[in-house]
Amino acid sequence: MPVTMIKDGEYTATVYKMIKEGRYGDAIHILSKEHQKHTKSRAALSLLGYCYYHMQDFTNAAECYEQLTQLHPEAEDYKLYYAQSLYGACAFPEAMKATFLLDSSTNHTKMIKLQAAIKYGEEDFAGAKTLVEQLPQEDPDYDVDLGCLLYKEGEYEEACKKFMSSMNVLGYQPDLAYNIALCYYSLKQYAAALKYIAEIIERGIREHPELSIGMTTEGIDVRSVGNTLVLHETALIEAFNLKSAIEYQLKNYAAAQEALTDMPPRSEEELDPVTLHNQALMNMDTKPTEGFEKLAFLLQQNPFPPVTFGNLLLLYCKYEYFDLAADVLAENAHLTYKFLTPYLFEFLDAMITCQTAPEEAFRKFDEIAGKLTEQLRKVTKQEARHNRDDDSLKKYVQDYDEVLERYIPVLMAQAKIYWNRENYSTVEKIFHKSLEFCNEHDTWKLNVAHVLFMQDNKYKEAIGFYEPIVKKHYENILNVSAIVLANLCVSYIMTSQNEEAEELMRKIEKEEEQISYDDPDKKIFHLCIVNLVIGTLYCAKGNYDFGISRVIKSLEPYNKKLGTDTWFYAKRCFLSLLENMAKHMIMLRDSVVQECIQFLEHCELYGKDVPAIIEQPLEEDRMHIGKNTVTYESRLIKALFYEVTGWNE
Structure with a gap:
């Protein structure tokens, strides 16, 4: 029966x-109208609160149950539902007051459990533990609650045992x-985490086909499934977010993005804070403006994912919005000690000081680097002392890698200060000082290769660093950055190893x-960029006849090779x-001039939809849309060619 045809008094069965x-949602539509007609209708208000709660709209659920507690103070259930709704809405002080x-x-027992959950939500873990210990140990939630508290204390192995014990009892x-x-x-x-995640997802697909798992990734247009209690109970959203985080840590970025699109579809306003944060992070390369907007929005919410604050600041620095980073730090000083190590x-x-x-800034980075190198040496000594103890050795290797991952960005930030000044010899010295710790790190080796390449007289040394990177991915060579392949080819040419360059190409x-x-239909730019860099090399050496000819041929066919990056190299x-x-x-x-003009006419024809430059995402003064094209x-x-050469169209 359509909603508009329901008569007075017939709404309950429907x-x-x-x-x-x-x-x-449909039920709420009917109940809202019924409640407006009969403001003291217990049935309508109770069902309305129930529906809001199952839609995870805890704020509206709390309003309904608050009215019911006032209309029917003798009904104990309404008081409990009111307190639970306030807890769900993260209104912790009000929820605690309601439990009294x-x-x-x-x-x-329900009161103690709810009060413990409220204390946990307020991050008063000592208070939560005191309340949990008041529960009977045979209570099925006892081990679960203790597991949650152990997790917050960093006792992950013990927490895991508690959760497994609960699973054995509860199923x-x-x-x-x-x-x-x-x-x-x-x-x-x-691997162990992904095993449990896979089971959650498999059960979700099997038991809840209505949740449309994976359909968005397959390109099927499906409607939002909403934030229902059923969705919450499946733990699918949490599982997909965790899967995405694991793939991101493993640098499987395509798989990380796929995990987010595989989750049950919801409209943007229905997304939880963790999903919103992960979407912003995963899509920063393709949609940076949206990413910044989402992270800034999350920072105004309560609660928000703890990593939001640090990630927003780091991304501002990555895109060189140092003023914005400084403003966010100043405006949120109360978050600094809570969310930043x-x-x-x-x-x-130090990054903000760079501007x-x-x-x-270099001095500040040097201080940080000094602390980290001291930690690296300390871990190395401990590792040497326990080289026969496999468990201890594994832990020290993990500790070493974690410290190294903090050291590398500091080192690169120091090097960038002198790289921006084109003082490549100083950059090389900075890298040489870190040889003791970083000589096996891929990022370090790649940047050493770049700085050697930029010095013109060290192509042979650059080959020594570029070659292992390329050989590591030789069977899937397009996984290597195009500029690495281009620089290696140029290095081969400059050291008279033309056969090696041709074989690579x-x-x-x-x-x-x-x-x-x-x-x-897929555009691939690797070979094009290699040829463009080689052409640029000949132009830089003054051989424009050959260099320009190489540049022109590299962009054929234009419909597949003309892009923002390739146009950048060509126009230079x-x-x-x-x-x-x-x-x-x-x-x-004259023949070369004619060839140049024909090339530019082809670019004009095929470049209507190709941006000439990628603008910074938060730029206030945008280029006119008609001017930011290759055309x-x-x-x-x-026009400059006509003016300089005296040619007429």
């Missing part, structure tokens, strides 16, 4: 049917399986052809050529 079918209205003789429960997975994640035992605070402080006082071409065969060569021609330092043959810029360069 609402019960809707509730049974899980159509809480409960009759302790009939609701003692399989998705929330317990998630808690076990979370413990394994915190212990960095990712001393290391992260010192690192962010105005690079020398002072043939390998890249072969893989690109295979991908084009499998996916004809053309602008360098025009500058030298304007100064009468070089002369070009617009290619017309400008073509």
Whole structure:
């Protein structure tokens, strides 16, 4: 029966049917109208509170149950539901106050459990533990609650044992399986965590097909399943978020994004804070503006994921919005000590200082680096003393890796200060000082290769660092960054190893052809960028005839090779050529000029939808949409060619 056709007094049976079918939104629509007509209707108000609670709309549920406690103070259940709704809405002080209205003789155990949960939510873990210890040890929630408290104390192994013990007593429960997975994640035992996550997801798919798991990833357009109690009880949202976090830690970024799209579909306003945070983080490369907006929005909510504050600040620094980072730090000083470790605070402080006082920033980074190198040496000594104890050795190796992962960003930030000044010899010295700790780290080796390459006379040494990176991925060579492949090819050419350069380029071409065969519409830029960098090299050496010709050929066919990055390399060569021609330092043959103009006309034709530059996500003064295209810029360069060469269209 359509909602609009229900007559007075007929709503109850229809609402019960809707509730049974899980159509809480439709039920709320009817009940709201009924409640407006009969403001003291106990049935309508009670069902309305029930529906709101099952939709996880705890604020509205609390309002309903508050009215019921006032209308029917003798009904103990309404008092309990009111307190539970306030707890669900994170209104912890109000929830605690509401528990004091409960009759302790009939609701003692429920009251203690709810009060313990409230204390836990307020991060008063000592208070929560005192309350949990008042529960009978045979109570099924006793071990679960203790497990949660042990987890917060960092006792992940003990917490895991408690959750497993509870699972043995209570049987399989998705929330317990998630808690076990979370413990394994915190212990960095990712395979064990993924095993429990996989079971949660498999059961969800089997038992709740109505939740449309994985359909969004498959490209099927499905409606929101809403934030129902059923969804909450499956622990699917938590499981997918944890799976995404694990894949992100393992640097499987595509799998991390897929985990987020696999979860049951909900509209953006229905998303929980953790999902919203993870979506922002995973999509920063493609949608940075949206990412910043989501993280800034989360920071205004209570509660928000603890890592939000640090991640927002780090991303501001990554995109060089140092003023915004400084403002957020100043405006949220009360969050600094709660959510930032001393290391992260010192690192962010040094990053922000880079903008105005690079020398002072370098000194601050040096202090942080000194503390970290001391920790690395200490762990190395401990590792040497326990080299026969496998468990201790494993722990020290893990500790060493964790300290090293904090040291590398500090080292790179120091190096960047001198890299920006093109003082490459000093950058090399900075890297050389860290050789003792970093010589096996991929990021360190890659950046050493880059700094050697930039010094012109150290191509042979650069090859020694680039080659192992390329050989590591030789069977899937397109997994290597295009600029690494390009720099290695140039290094081969500059050291007269042309055969090696040609072999590498043939390998890249072969893989690109295979991908084009499998996916004809996909744009692949690796070989194009390699040729562009080689062409740029010849232009830099003054051989514009060959260099420009190489640049032009590298972008054919234009519909597959013309992109923002490839246009950047190409236009640099053309602008360098025009500058030298304007100064009468070089002369070009007419045939080459004709070739250049034809190339620019092709770019004009195929570049209508290709951005000329990627603008910073939070830039206030945006370029005119018509000017930020390859078409617009290619017309400008073509006009300069006519002016400099005296040619007429």
